[in-house]
Amino acid sequence: METQLSNGPTCNNTAHGSNAINNCSSPIDSGNTEDSKTNLIVNYLPQSMTQEELKSLFGSIGEIESCKLVRDKITGQSLGYGFVNYVDPKDAEKAINTLNGLRLQTKTIKVSYARPSSASIRDANLYVSGLPKTMTQKELEQLFSQYGRIITSRILVDQVTGVGFIRFDKRIEAEEAIKGLNGQKPPAATEPITVKFANNPSQKTNQAILSQLYHSPNRRYPAPLAQQAQRFRLDNLLNMAYGVKRFPPMTIDGMTSLAGINIPGHAGTGWCIFVYNLAPDADESILWQMFGPFGAVTNVKVIRDFNTNKCKGFGFVTMTNYDEAAMAIASLNGYRLGDRVLQVSFKTNKTHKA
DNA sequence: TAGTATT
Numbered sequence: 001m002e003t004q005l006s007n008g009p010t011c012n013n014t015a016h017g018s019n020a021i022n023n024c025s026s027p028i029d030s031g032n033t034e035d036s037k038t039n040l041i042v043n044y045l046p047q048s049m050t051q052e053e054l055k056s057l058f059g060s061i062g063e064i065e066s067c068k069l070v071r072d073k074i075t076g077q078s079l080g081y082g083f084v085n086y087v088d089p090k091d092a093e094k095a096i097n098t099l100n101g102l103r104l105q106t107k108t109i110k111v112s113y114a115r116p117s118s119a120s121i122r123d124a125n126l127y128v129s130g131l132p133k134t135m136t137q138k139e140l141e142q143l144f145s146q147y148g149r150i151i152t153s154r155i156l157v158d159q160v161t162g163v164g165f166i167r168f169d170k171r172i173e174a175e176e177a178i179k180g181l182n183g184q185k186p187p188a189a190t191e192p193i194t195v196k197f198a199n200n201p202s203q204k205t206n207q208a209i210l211s212q213l214y215h216s217p218n219r220r221y222p223a224p225l226a227q228q229a230q231r232f233r234l235d236n237l238l239n240m241a242y243g244v245k246r247f248p249p250m251t252i253d254g255m256t257s258l259a260g261i262n263i264p265g266h267a268g269t270g271w272c273i274f275v276y277n278l279a280p281d282a283d284e285s286i287l288w289q290m291f292g293p294f295g296a297v298t299n300v301k302v303i304r305d306f307n308t309n310k311c312k313g314f315g316f317v318t319m320t321n322y323d324e325a326a327m328a329i330a331s332l333n334g335y336r337l338g339d340r341v342l343q344v345s346f347k348t349n350k351t352h353k354a
Numbered sequence: 355t356a357g358t359a360t361t
Binding site (some may be wrong): 043044066068079080110114115119124125127152154167198 | 359
């Protein structure tokens with residue numbers, strides 16, 4: 001029997017009230033991840049994100065050994081998480097540093113080392129209801145932590161009665177928590193709580209879904225449509241998270257990039273893209289986010305003022321493949337980021353015309 | 355009484 005009450009990586013999750021960014025210690029420093037140094041699990045992915053987009057985003061960090069978006073076996077719908085296995089452990093660490101907490105659409109993605117796959121860690125998620133409305137996430141964890149290591153916790157907001165989730169590291173820990181806490185009154189509570197296993201969405205293959213599938217069998221987009229769909233998804237991705245809105249194509253003047261001027265931007269290591277009109281508080285993550293979905297991004301840089309450390313209004317992105325860089329430019333030039341309209345072009349060597 | 359973490 002395994003010891004469950006080790007004081008190991010204690011999960012002191014701070015309740016941000018945000019979308020369940022649950023920093024159980026630092027994923028970088030957890031120290032007990034000897035078989036997880038390259039394999040990452042990515043949680044809270046937007047529903048619309050495809051495996052290709054996942055691969056593009058994480059492939060911009062470094063070479064990927066494998067990448068898998070987990071989908072419902074029946075419907076094919078994304079289950080909102082996936083795995084990215086890097087060749088180099090350093091890239092895995094860099095991905096955590098760079099992409100954990102990134103906002104995509106309505107989600108804030110979580111990037112952390114994957115635990116070794118095992119049946120013992122499956123179905124360890126609990127649904128808790130009847131909680132005091134005043135209970136915080138931290139208090140919820142304190143209540144449950146006596147039964148094992150908590151992987152994630154959440155209290156739903158806007159609930160009449162307190163509803164929350166607790167995911168344990170091991171299913172057996174969840175079972176013990178049900179035995180110990182279901183029907184019990186937490187300290188200072190007036191009503192008992194209900195603790196049960198959370199519904200497993202992958203088992204929710206009801207007749208309606210099957211019926212839908214039956215009436216639209218294996219619909220596939222032809223290739224050009226697939227590209228349009230990709231673009232549409234990107235629009236959506238960029239839209240809600242950062243208030244990025246697409247402008248009509250002709251609103252950008254000074255757009256000397258796509259008219260077939262010089263073949264600029266080629267810099268040996270890839271295609272260098274100039275991004276102009278960034279906000280003073282812009283950082284690298286927004287560049288990764290905007291360009292990553294288009295393909296291999298090898299580097300991003302925000303140019304900052306030496307003294308204030310504020311962005312000077314522009315930055316650079318290096319992409320490996322010309323086609324992907326051109327698509328990124330075509331799509332992102334003219335985007336409104338906050339209250340600014342971006343100008344995106346291949347980098348030129350001249351700052352003024354001769 | 356409901357979000358979605360083990361390929």
